[in-house]
Amino acid sequence: MSTETTLILFKPDAVTQGLVGTVLARYEKEGFKVRGLKVMALSDEILADHYSHIADKPFFPSVRGFMQESPVVALALEGENVISRVRDLLGPTDSKEAAAGTIRGDFGDKGEDSKMRNICHASDGPEAAEAELKRFFNEGEII
Template sequence: MSLETTLILFKPDAVEKKIVGTVLSRFEQEGFRIRGLKVLALSDEILAEHYSHIADKPFFPSVREFMQEAPVVALALEGEDVIARVRDLLGPTDSTQAAAGTIRGDFGFKDGDAKMRNVCHASDSVEAAEAELKRFFNEGEVIA
């Protein structure tokens, strides 16, 4: 096992449904530690950077519009193998495929937006986590 820190973004659907605290509690119950937490309104620039892998796709404008519907909550979370464990807790990206008991299975949309309105984004690798934490947190905002 290795001690890691990951980025989680509570997406606008989680903020609008007022489930951020409920989902955060699930992470804490797993023994993970909060190392940074803040509320952000995402700019076009940060979204283009964060979603650079899809920024040229025809559906990107709808992703950008969704991610700007409401503020997001950025969370730096630390724990043993936190990256893989958080992704397991979340369940598949498509909420319609997520089992009951997973975060997306319990709280994600069950319609055509199930891949986008899926409660949280979570880093998928150590490298991604490092880049994403720097993107959403300034130096000194993630406490070791």
Template structure:
């Protein structure tokens, strides 16, 4: 097992539903340490960079609009194998497929936006985590 860091974004649906604290407590109960935490509004530029893999898709304007509905909460977590463990806690990207007991299964949208309104984004690997943490946090903001 390796100590890792990962980026979590509490998406606008989590902020609007007022469930950030509830979800955050699940991460803390797993023993993960918070290394950074802030609320921020996402610019078109940061969203185009973060979602570069889909920025040319016809549905990207909907993603951008959703991610700008409210500020998001960006967080860096640290722990043993935190990347895979967080992804397991979240469940599948599509909340309709997420089992009860997972974060997305318990709190994600079960309607047409289940892949987008799924409470949190989490890094999918060590390289991605490094890039995403740098994208959302400046030097000196991660402890």
């Protein structure tokens, strides 16, 4: 087991439904430590960078629009194997496929936006976590 730090983004659906504290409590119950936390509005530039793998797709404007509906909460979370464990806690990207008891299964959209309105983004590997933490946190903001 190894200690890692990962990025979690509480998406606008989590923020507007008042679920940030509820979901954060699940992470803390697992023993993960908060190392950075901030509320931020996402610019077109940061979204184009973060979603560079889909920025040329016809559905990207709707993703950008959703991510700019409200501020998001960026979280740097540390723990043993936190990257894979957080992804297990979240459940699959598509909330309709997520089991009850997972974050997306309990709180994610079950309609046609179930892949986008799924409460949180989480880094999918160590390299992604490193890049994403640098994208959303400035030097000195992760303690």
